[in-house]
Amino acid sequence: MAGVDRMLHCKRNVPGQSKSAKQTLTMVLKGFRTSIIMWLFYTLIPCLLTDGGEALPAPQNLSVHSANMKHLLMWSPVVLPRETVYYSVEYQGEYESLYTSHIWIPSKWCSPIEDAECDVSDDITATVPYNLRVRAILGSQTSAWSILEQPFNRNSTILTPPGMEVSRNGFHLVIELEDLGPQFEFLVVYWRRELDTKEHAKVLRRGGIPVHLETMEPGAPYCVKAQAQVKAIGRNSAFSQAECVEVQGEALPLVLALFAFVGFMLILVVVPLSIWKMGQLLQYSCCPMVVLPDTLKITNSPQKLISCRREEVDSCALAVPSSEELFQAWI
Numbered sequence: 001m002a003g004v005d006r007m008l009h010c011k012r013n014v015p016g017q018s019k020s021a022k023q024t025l026t027m028v029l030k031g032f033r034t035s036i037i038m039w040l041f042y043t044l045i046p047c048l049l050t051d052g053g054e055a056l057p058a059p060q061n062l063s064v065h066s067a068n069m070k071h072l073l074m075w076s077p078v079v080l081p082r083e084t085v086y087y088s089v090e091y092q093g094e095y096e097s098l099y100t101s102h103i104w105i106p107s108k109w110c111s112p113i114e115d116a117e118c119d120v121s122d123d124i125t126a127t128v129p130y131n132l133r134v135r136a137i138l139g140s141q142t143s144a145w146s147i148l149e150q151p152f153n154r155n156s157t158i159l160t161p162p163g164m165e166v167s168r169n170g171f172h173l174v175i176e177l178e179d180l181g182p183q184f185e186f187l188v189v190y191w192r193r194e195l196d197t198k199e200h201a202k203v204l205r206r207g208g209i210p211v212h213l214e215t216m217e218p219g220a221p222y223c224v225k226a227q228a229q230v231k232a233i234g235r236n237s238a239f240s241q242a243e244c245v246e247v248q249g250e251a252l253p254l255v256l257a258l259f260a261f262v263g264f265m266l267i268l269v270v271v272p273l274s275i276w277k278m279g280q281l282l283q284y285s286c287c288p289m290v291v292l293p294d295t296l297k298i299t300n301s302p303q304k305l306i307s308c309r310r311e312e313v314d315s316c317a318l319a320v321p322s323s324e325e326l327f328q329a330w331i
Contacts, residue, residue, distance in 0.1 A: 058143040059087065059116070059134050066157040068180050069230060070121050075146065077116035078136040086112040086137040090145075091120060094128035097151075104133065112137055127233055129153050155233040161240035162186055162207060162228045168245050171216050175224055179208030183232055190214065190224040193244060221246040 059075040066072070078085045089110035096103045110118035124130050129151035136143040163178035177186050185206070190213050191199040204211060216222055223244040228237040 056085075056136055056138055056141045056143040058146045059136055060146060062132070062134065062146055062148045064120075064132070064148065064152045066152075066154065068160060068228070069154065069157055069183055069233075070119070071124055071152070071154060071157070072117055073110075073120050073132055073134070073148070074117045075134055078143070080138065083138060084114065086114055087116065087118075087134055088112045088137055088142075089118045089120070089132065089134045091123050091133075092131040093126065094130075097129070097131055124152070124154050127153065127155050155235065157233070159228055159230065159235055159237035161237050162226050164224070164226050164240060164243065166224045166243040166245055168216060168247055169212075171218070171247055173213045173216050173222050173224070173245065174210050175213055175226070176210045177204060177207035177226055179206065180228060182206075183230055185229050185231070187227045187229060187236075188213065188224065189226070189239070190222060192217075193221040193223050216245075216247045218247045 057078050059078055061076040062073065063075075064071055064073055073089060075087075087110070089107040090104040091107060092101075092104050096105065105123075107118055107120055108122050110120070118134070120130075120132065130153070131151050132148040133145045135145045162180060162184075165176045167174050167176075173190065175188060175190075177188075186204045188202045188204055188211075189199050190202075191197050200214070202211075202213065213224070214222070221244045223242045225239045225242040227239045230236075
């Protein structure tokens with residue numbers, strides 16, 4: 001300050017310049033004072049907001065791992081000794097980014113969470129760029145937001161061939177595909193493994209259930225491969241490795257052969273028995289044999305009212321028995 005006063009004293013001796021020098025010096029002092037105040041403000045205010053402690057670090061190294069339409073936002077965790085740090089995730093679609101850039105929408109399943117990753121598959125519902133950001137939370141403290149460097153678009157997801165299980169049920173070729181979600185459908189190609197055999201294709205709308213493809217011929221191997229398709233992004237996966245099954249050249253399945261044997265044995269037993277019973281019935285109906293009971297026989301009678309010998313009815317005298325008599329004769 002002594003130098004400043006000396007400079008002012010010297011300036012007073014210069015005619016016409018004392019007034020302008022005073023104005024210049026006043027402006028310099030005001031600017032210096034403003035700089036000191038701003039420096040104190042930016043230095044002390046963060047300390048006051050964090051109660052004198054260090055600021056909560058923001059999550060780093062944000063990235064998105066996406067496969068088969070499952071989108072996982074990941075980041076490096078914030079590690080503090082003896083503290084559990086939580087995280088909050090928000091996203092911003094194309095509309096919010098272009099027309100309402102100040103609006104961020106909290107993620108459905110990640111506000112807040114303890115893990116250093118968030119499944120944002122349900123949040124990303126359109127094939128447009130999405131901005132994603134995450135911050136750390138510790139009690140009443142929150143870190144600054146960390147934003148994904150490049151917006152994420154779901155059409156960059158990695159599509160892998162679906163898992164499948166090929167089997168045979170009797171003579172039926174059956175396939176069961178991995179259930180990848182409602183956005184997927186599958187192109188299944190199958191063929192009989194012979195030279196110049198034509199391939200057949202079938203589109204399945206969902207996985208997780210067995211589906212019959214074709215009736216197989218004995219002794220011929222059949223092969224199947226499948227491809228996943230997502231119409232929402234207009235992309236397909238590669239085809240899976242072909243799997244083949246074969247039906248052996250057996251004449252009949254075991255159960256069918258067993259039923260045939262039982263039926264044959266029944267025919268051998270029932271048919272002869274039925275013929276014999278029908279013969280007995282016809283003989284009783286057409287040519288009955290009449291035998292006189294012993295109580296009606298009179299012996300030592302001169303009149304011999306009744307002969308002791310058997311009387312034979314005229315040959316093949318037709319007699320129609322009643323239904324009750326037919327039933328008793330059958331039994």
